[in-house]
Amino acid sequence: MHAVIPFLLRHGYWVLFANVFVEQLGLPVPAVPVLLAMGALAGLGDFSFLPALVLAISASLASDLIWFRLGRVRGHSILNLLCRVSLEPDSCVSNTKGLFSRFGAFALLFAKFVPGLNAAAAPLAGLTRMRAWKFVSADASGAAAWSATYLAAGFVFRNQLERAAQQAGRLGSWLLLALAAGLAAYIALKYYQRRRFIRDLRVARVTPEELWAMLESGADVAVVDLRRGLELEPDAVKLPGAIWIDMGEIETRHAEIPRDKEVILYCS
Incomplete structure (x- = not known):
C-alpha cells in the first residue's frame, strides 16, 4: 500500500482505470489495493469519490464486454481457456456453470466477489446468448457494487490504511x-x-474410443453423464443410454446409479 498511494497521487484516475481494466481482462494485476488506496485518498481530499467510482465501473464494463463478445463468438473454448490458467482449474468450470445455471443474470451482481466466477461470468453470459442489454445492466450493477465496496472501505478506514502504509514503509x-x-x-x-x-x-x-468399443461389444456398463444443464444446451452431444445426473444433484440422486455394473462417469 505504501508504494501504491504515492503512485496514485501522481497519476490519479488514469491509474485506477487502467488497473481495473487489465485486472478484469484476466491479467494478474490486483485492483483491490488500488481501489482501497483511491478510496483513502478520496477521504483525505486528494480525489473525488464519485469520478473514481464511475471510472472503475467503466473500466470493468469495458473489459467484460470484450469477454462477453468472445464468449458469444468462441463458445466453451474461451471459458475452458480461462479456467485452465486458474490455480484451481478442476473446479473452475463446474462451479462457474453451476452458479450461472442457478442464478442466471443475477450471478453477475455478485460475480466479482467470487473467485473463478469473476473471470468466467462475462464469457459465460455470451456463451448462453444472454441479451446484450441484460448483460450490460446486470454487469454494470455488479461492477458498481464491487467498486463501491472497496472504495468505500478505503474511504472509511483511510486513517488505518495510512498508518498501515507507514508501518509497511518502515518494514x-x-x-x-x-x-x-x-x-x-x-x-x-x-x-x-x-x-x-x-x-x-x-x-x-477411459477414452471416448474405449468407451465406444465397450458399448459396441455389449459390455455391461452404466454411463453416468455428469454434465451440467448449461453444457447440454443447445446442441451438445447426448450419450445414448446414459443416465444424466447434474453434478450438483449427485448426493440426492446417487441411488439411480446401478450398483451391479461397472460405472463410467462422463464430464467435461
Missing part, C-alpha cells in the same frame, strides 16, 4: 520478502494438488 524489503515467500508457498501447494489430481485421473481414465 521495507522484509515485508516484501515475507509476502513473496507466502505467495510462493501457496502457488507451490496448489501446483502439487493439481499434479496429484491429474495423476489420479490418469489411472482411472
Whole structure:
C-alpha cells in the first residue's frame, strides 16, 4: 500500500482505470489495493469519490464486454481457456456453470466477489446468448457494487490504511520478502494438488474410443453423464443410454446409479 498511494497521487484516475481494466481482462494485476488506496485518498481530499467510482465501473464494463463478445463468438473454448490458467482449474468450470445455471443474470451482481466466477461470468453470459442489454445492466450493477465496496472501505478506514502504509514503509524489503515467500508457498501447494489430481485421473481414465468399443461389444456398463444443464444446451452431444445426473444433484440422486455394473462417469 505504501508504494501504491504515492503512485496514485501522481497519476490519479488514469491509474485506477487502467488497473481495473487489465485486472478484469484476466491479467494478474490486483485492483483491490488500488481501489482501497483511491478510496483513502478520496477521504483525505486528494480525489473525488464519485469520478473514481464511475471510472472503475467503466473500466470493468469495458473489459467484460470484450469477454462477453468472445464468449458469444468462441463458445466453451474461451471459458475452458480461462479456467485452465486458474490455480484451481478442476473446479473452475463446474462451479462457474453451476452458479450461472442457478442464478442466471443475477450471478453477475455478485460475480466479482467470487473467485473463478469473476473471470468466467462475462464469457459465460455470451456463451448462453444472454441479451446484450441484460448483460450490460446486470454487469454494470455488479461492477458498481464491487467498486463501491472497496472504495468505500478505503474511504472509511483511510486513517488505518495510512498508518498501515507507514508501518509497511518502515518494514521495507522484509515485508516484501515475507509476502513473496507466502505467495510462493501457496502457488507451490496448489501446483502439487493439481499434479496429484491429474495423476489420479490418469489411472482411472477411459477414452471416448474405449468407451465406444465397450458399448459396441455389449459390455455391461452404466454411463453416468455428469454434465451440467448449461453444457447440454443447445446442441451438445447426448450419450445414448446414459443416465444424466447434474453434478450438483449427485448426493440426492446417487441411488439411480446401478450398483451391479461397472460405472463410467462422463464430464467435461
